[in-house]
Amino acid sequence: xxxxxxxxxxxxxxxxxxxxxxxxxxxxxxxxxxxxxxxxxxxxxxxxxxxxxxxxxxxxxxxxxxxxxxxxxxxxxxxxxxxxxxxxxxxxxxxxxxxxxxxxxxxxxxxxxxxxxxxxxxxxxxxxxxxxxxxxxxxxxxxxxxxxxxxxxxxxxxxxxxxxxxxxxxxxxxxxxxxxxxxxxxxxxxxxxxxxxxxxxxxxxxxxxxxxxxxxxxxxxxxxxxxxxxxxxxxxxxxxxxxxxxxxxxxxxxxxxxxxxxxxxxxxxxxxxxxxxxxxxxxxxxxxxxxxxxxxxxxxxxxxxxxxxxxxxxxxxxxxxxxxxxxxxxxxxxxxxxxxxxxxxxxxxxxxxxxxxxxxxxxxxxxxxxxxxxxxxxxxxxxxxxxxxxxxxxxxxxxxxxxxxxxxxxxxxxxxxxxxxxxxxxxxxxxxxxxxxxxxxxxxxxxxxxxxxxxxxxxxxxxxxxxxxxxxxxxxxxxxxxxxxxxxxxxxxxxxxxxxxxxxxxxxxxxxxxxxxxxxxxxxxxxxxxxxxxxxxxxxxxxxxxxxxxxxxxxxxx
Amino acid sequence: xxxxxxxxxxxxxxxxxxxxxxxxxxxxxxxxxxxxxxxxxxxxxxxxxxxxxxxxxxxxxxxxxxxxxxxxxxxxxxxxxxxxxxxxxxxxxxxxxxxxxxxxxxxxxxxxxxxxxxxxxxxxxxxxxxxxxxxxxxxxxxxxxxxxxxxxxx
Numbered sequence: 001x002x003x004x005x006x007x008x009x010x011x012x013x014x015x016x017x018x019x020x021x022x023x024x025x026x027x028x029x030x031x032x033x034x035x036x037x038x039x040x041x042x043x044x045x046x047x048x049x050x051x052x053x054x055x056x057x058x059x060x061x062x063x064x065x066x067x068x069x070x071x072x073x074x075x076x077x078x079x080x081x082x083x084x085x086x087x088x089x090x091x092x093x094x095x096x097x098x099x100x101x102x103x104x105x106x107x108x109x110x111x112x113x114x115x116x117x118x119x120x121x122x123x124x125x126x127x128x129x130x131x132x133x134x135x136x137x138x139x140x141x142x143x144x145x146x147x148x149x150x151x152x153x154x155x156x157x158x159x160x161x162x163x164x165x166x167x168x169x170x171x172x173x174x175x176x177x178x179x180x181x182x183x184x185x186x187x188x189x190x191x192x193x194x195x196x197x198x199x200x201x202x203x204x205x206x207x208x209x210x211x212x213x214x215x216x217x218x219x220x221x222x223x224x225x226x227x228x229x230x231x232x233x234x235x236x237x238x239x240x241x242x243x244x245x246x247x248x249x250x251x252x253x254x255x256x257x258x259x260x261x262x263x264x265x266x267x268x269x270x271x272x273x274x275x276x277x278x279x280x281x282x283x284x285x286x287x288x289x290x291x292x293x294x295x296x297x298x299x300x301x302x303x304x305x306x307x308x309x310x311x312x313x314x315x316x317x318x319x320x321x322x323x324x325x326x327x328x329x330x331x332x333x334x335x336x337x338x339x340x341x342x343x344x345x346x347x348x349x350x351x352x353x354x355x356x357x358x359x360x361x362x363x364x365x366x367x368x369x370x371x372x373x374x375x376x377x378x379x380x381x382x383x384x385x386x387x388x389x390x391x392x393x394x395x396x397x398x399x400x401x402x403x404x405x406x407x408x409x410x411x412x413x414x415x416x417x418x419x420x421x422x423x424x425x426x427x428x429x430x431x432x433x434x435x436x437x438x439x440x441x442x443x444x445x446x447x448x449x450x451x452x453x454x455x456x457x458x459x460x461x462x463x464x465x466x467x468x469x470x471x472x473x474x475x476x477x478x479x480x481x482x483x484x485x486x487x488x489x490x491x492x493x494x495x496x497x498x499x500x501x502x503x504x505x506x507x508x509x510x511x512x513x514x515x516x517x518x519x520x521x522x523x524x525x526x527x528x529x530x531x532x533x534x535x536x537x538x539x540x541x542x543x544x545x546x547x548x549x550x551x552x553x554x555x556x557x558x
Numbered sequence: 559x560x561x562x563x564x565x566x567x568x569x570x571x572x573x574x575x576x577x578x579x580x581x582x583x584x585x586x587x588x589x590x591x592x593x594x595x596x597x598x599x600x601x602x603x604x605x606x607x608x609x610x611x612x613x614x615x616x617x618x619x620x621x622x623x624x625x626x627x628x629x630x631x632x633x634x635x636x637x638x639x640x641x642x643x644x645x646x647x648x649x650x651x652x653x654x655x656x657x658x659x660x661x662x663x664x665x666x667x668x669x670x671x672x673x674x675x676x677x678x679x680x681x682x683x684x685x686x687x688x689x690x691x692x693x694x695x696x697x698x699x700x701x702x703x704x705x706x707x708x709x710x711x712x
Contacts, residue, residue, distance in 0.1 A: 504597060509637045
């Protein structure tokens with residue numbers, strides 16, 4: 001397991017509600033600056049406008065928690081906080097820092113595939129305060145981020161009935177990842193959240209309370225859910241989702257702080273909380289979010305708004321996710337699957353129990369289209385390529401040599417004849433990769449762009465599956481005049497050899513010889529200094545789902 | 559008033575005629591240069607202006623002939639990482655009028671099917687400097703390219 005915090009790349013939007021009734025939006029997105037590490041294995045990088053990114057990874061499930069904090073204290077505010085392009089939003093939360101009588105949360109909910117939005121206010125003294133919004137994003141190793149986003153849906157209920165304490169309980173069904181709520185008032189100032197929490201595995205319950213007994217309003221239930229429950233995701237396997245509640249913390253007055261930690265083997269997916277009142281003015285939530293000291297812990301806090309006489313219990317909630325151990329795509333060989341993990345696996349194993357008892361081998365893979373109507377492995381079965389320079393260098397279609405570069409070649413993905421342009425890492429995620437102008441974080445950003453296409457970064461020259469092809473990424477030295485990076489280069493390992501091969505440029509030849517050497521020699525060690533030809537910076541090893549058919553690799557890189 | 563108007567129309571007409579003639583000349587002949595140096599990123603590409611075209615023409619014309627060639631498909635661009643060479647494509651009305659490769663000390667003018675000695679005319683060094691002027695490559699990369707040319711580009 002690794003815990004890491006990196007610099008921020010996307011923008012957050014701060015919306016300020018002024019007394020004049022105008023909405024102002026300030027957009028934050030300046031390059032990051034180094035911050036302080038808050039733990040022995042946690043690095044923190046925070047940009048000038050208070051956007052911090054935390055990451056956690058476990059067994060192919062990668063989580064980013066983006067924390068967006070208002071850059072100045074404001075009395076009433078809304079912040080939209082987005083995860084990076086390589087992630088799909090699955091959950092979120094909010095924390096209104098306490099000042100004066102204390103601000104409360106009026107809204108904490110998903111907006112789209114990237115963004116979580118929260119709002120806060122103080123109805124008693126209109127105290128200016130900072131608002132933190134947490135956006136939780138997920139990336140799965142081996143799955144293109146754009147494809148992953150299609151597997152996560154968002155829904156919202158109708159607004160509840162109008163009440164002083166509106167509430168709603170919406171049946172989500174299975175696969176609930178994260179939930180939230182938004183309030184609206186018809187009289188009075190604000191409705192503040194008292195509950196935004198899972199009710200068992202299938203319902204999301206929300207409730208709010210007005211700051212005065214005359215406040216009337218509604219509440220709307222929001223949630224994100226995994227639409228692949230009970231099925232396998234090719235390239236990754238199966239995802240397990242779990243809800244967890246911490247112990248209730250009961251206080252007679254003042255602030256109540258409840259916590260809950262992620263279980264071993266899981267990573268965080270979403271935040272929630274519940275504040276009940278047994279006596280007094282009524283407790284409300286002002287925090288449901290990440291413990292800044294540990295991405296694997298959640299904090300929920302409540303208090304009453306105008307006094308300190310409310311007795312009640314506060315409970316922290318999280319949803320958490322994990323890779324189902326030993327699960328993998330139906331279209332690739334690997335450890336035995338189970339009959340419950342996917343209906344197609346059940347059908348295959350009913351015919352051939354070996355697939356669920358001993359090993360999911362090529363025979364099982366071959367059975368998939370036979371027993372699972374409409375399921376094709378044509379785009380998912382990984383295999384190692386053999387060197388076939390002639391396919392690229394002498395292809396009758398001139399676009400094959402002209403509009404494929406080292407990246408499409410390394411992925412064995414002939415795109416030139418389809419796109420008419422040379423693919424860049426990250427194109428497959430739907431957004432161009434912004435790495436070249438960032439001297440400090442450019443190389444990690446470039447690697448991140450390849451990962452969001454679905455490539456898997458590995459620490460050594462070993463792929464998680466013997467059927468995945470190993471790639472190497474190298475980069476030229478930085479440009480000290482313009483303070484930019486110049487160019488990158490990819491090589492692929494071929495099944496025959498043990499040699500490597502490369503395409504020299506967009507328009508250049510494919511070769512398995514290192515012609516930077518005199519005399520030229522087969523490329524047996526792609527990261528040997530003498531052979532790098534002006535690309536001295538080794539960025540890392542990556543694995544791709546290639547193919548034994550030349551030009552037909554399966555990575556979604558455009 | 560009428561005469562002034564006629565005068566103005568005359569001026570505009572003359573200007574329009576001049577611009578039109580220039581536009582026709584510019585669109586008739588386009589000299590595009592590609593510096594073949596990158597592997598993943600798109601290579602730097604730019605179009606020469608009239609004075610640069612004249613300069614390149616003069617350098618090509620004065621390059622010493624090494625030998626005539628019979629195979630116009632032959633290339634001198636090496637298959638290696640890093641700087642490989644330059645491609646110059648001059649077209650007029652969509653038809654190639656100059657198709658040139660330059661790499662190291664050699665220039666191959668495919669339209670002439672001949673190999674020339676590029677070092678005395680400094681063609682690559684000149685075109686590199688024009689790319690630097692345009693901000694397409696930095697002086698840092700220019701120096702790296704010169705280093706990779708092993709002295710062929712001064």
